Amino acid sequence: ASLAAGIAGAQGYPERPVNLVVPFAAGGPSDAIARLVGQSMSETLGQQLIVESVGGAGGTLGAARVAHADPDGYTLLIAHVSLAAGETLYPDLTYETQTAFAPLGMINQGPMVLLARKDFDAADGAALIQRMKEGGEDIAVGHAGVGSNSHLCAVLLEKTMDTKFTLVAYQGTGPAMNDLMAGGIDVMCDQSTTSIPQLEGGTVKGYAVTSAERLEALKDLPTLQELGLEDFNFTIWHGLYAPAGTPTEVVEKLNSALQDALDDQKILGRFAAVGTSPFPDDQRSPSAHNEKLQAEIATWQRVLGDTAE
Ligand code: MLT
Numbered sequence: 001a002s003l004a005a006g007i008a009g010a011q012g013y014p015e016r017p018v019n020l021v022v023p024f025a026a027g028g029p030s031d032a033i034a035r036l037v038g039q040s041m042s043e044t045l046g047q048q049l050i051v052e053s054v055g056g057a058g059g060t061l062g063a064a065r066v067a068h069a070d071p072d073g074y075t076l077l078i079a080h081v082s083l084a085a086g087e088t089l090y091p092d093l094t095y096e097t098q099t100a101f102a103p104l105g106m107i108n109q110g111p112m113v114l115l116a117r118k119d120f121d122a123a124d125g126a127a128l129i130q131r132m133k134e135g136g137e138d139i140a141v142g143h144a145g146v147g148s149n150s151h152l153c154a155v156l157l158e159k160t161m162d163t164k165f166t167l168v169a170y171q172g173t174g175p176a177m178n179d180l181m182a183g184g185i186d187v188m189c190d191q192s193t194t195s196i197p198q199l200e201g202g203t204v205k206g207y208a209v210t211s212a213e214r215l216e217a218l219k220d221l222p223t224l225q226e227l228g229l230e231d232f233n234f235t236i237w238h239g240l241y242a243p244a245g246t247p248t249e250v251v252e253k254l255n256s257a258l259q260d261a262l263d264d265q266k267i268l269g270r271f272a273a274v275g276t277s278p279f280p281d282d283q284r285s286p287s288a289h290n291e292k293l294q295a296e297i298a299t300w301q302r303v304l305g306d307t308a309e
């Protein structure tokens with residue numbers, strides 16, 4: 001297409017539905033955030049954002065799909081720490097994480113919750129930690145794939161407790177949660193977004209939050225630091241991405257629609273109910289998002305440098 005046609009296309013964007021790739025299984029926290037924010041952005045943009053789940057390889061398969069898509073704003077990605085950690089953990093990626101994406105803006109941040117199956121023999125957080133320390137490989141810990149939040153949380157727990165669990169990989173914490181409810185696995189770190197509804201339903205047991213501070217929506221749960229896991233502080237984040245080379249006008253339109261979603265009282269109410277927060281105003285620009293991505297890549301390179309598969 002000519003340059004003029006490209007610019008005209010950017011001005012009229014979006015003229016058809018937009019694909020939003022979730023790189024994990026349906027029913028998990030990334031899917032939940034994508035649907036919530038996608039709904040509001042659809043209304044602002046006047047076109048449907050269609051959520052498509054492309055799970056596998058800790059989110060890197062879905063990320064690859066978007067990295068190689070046309071940079072026209074019609075294929076987007078919601079991603080989190082696994083996009084950054086993947087650069088260290090998966091040496092055979094078909095894209096370079098630092099340069100393959102146009103960051104569009106940060107979405108939400110919040111803690112994870114340390115959960116166990118309902119009939120697990122541990123009365124409280126202190127007892128669970130004791131059981132996990134003693135149980136080692138007898139404790140089956142579910143996660144959403146190498147590099148996901150739930151996986152990194154489990155790995156940090158192993159390091160802090162100086163033990164090894166039996167780690168069980170799924171394509172997302174959605175299916176892992178189903179197995180936790182069914183008693184097929186013992187323990188999981190899951191984002192508050194999907195943990196809180198399960199805790200309210202009484203399908204699993206919550207023991208602690210992974211952040212440095214207690215969470216308003218789960219006031220009774222101690223932090224892992226309170227339980228003696230020194231310096232344990234794990235916070236999740238999501239951001240929205242397009243392929244690198246997406247026209248600036250399209251990036252700005254998507255950033256603006258995302259910011260509107262994060263100012264929408266309906267969405268803020270839903271976020272608060274599940275213990276997650278929108279990124280503050282001054283961290284919402286595409287350039288702030290890019291800085292965050294590059295910093296996260298460097299952080300996880302440092303933390304995981306010696307553990308690449
Ligand atoms: C998911 O949606 O399954 C999660 O975001 C996975 C995770 O990072 O634990």
